[in-house]
Amino acid sequence: MTKSELIEIIAQKQKHLSYKDIEYAVKTMIEQMAQSLASGERIEIRGFGSFSLHFRPPRMGRNPKTGEPVPLSGKYVPHFKPGKELRERVNESIGTTTIQE
């Protein structure tokens, strides 16, 4: 499911808001989540999961072309931990559905 398919599904279920409104709302929600992580703030969605940042310490990398060592500074990467409801519902679906690409 892509973002536009998600917008489509919500628009079909939410009759009093226009497609345009739903589209803008979904984009706003995603942008707010990205913004939150970009400013170092966690996201906690009950029943869905939480997003936090994990620190990757500085390390020596390598230029793949020349083989020359390059120092890489430490950085933060986003991390998602599924919540209980999502974890359980997804796990229960293992016997009844197959994973689609």
Add this chain to the structure above:
Amino acid sequence: MALTKADMAERLFEEFGLNKREAKDLVEMFFEEVRRALTTGKQVKLSGFGNFNLRDKSQRPGRNPKTGEEIPITARRVVTFHPGQKLKARVEAHAGTQQQQ
């Protein structure tokens, strides 16, 4: 502080005049539709944010850490999150300046 569904509903309320009920329902629906897709075997791709993928894991041997007794960890389906390039870059850009709250 962490971003919550209430914060997201508040933003929709402020930014485009949805009433509080509609804003709350829309945020709820957003996460519910992502969950629903994942529980029907569909992976979810939100451009500008990241992808939620599914993985089936086969049964493997485990151990009760208290008693040392061997118990199999049953086959299960799990959700993994892979942040997109854009989100990774935005998070990384703040790495030097910010500690996670």
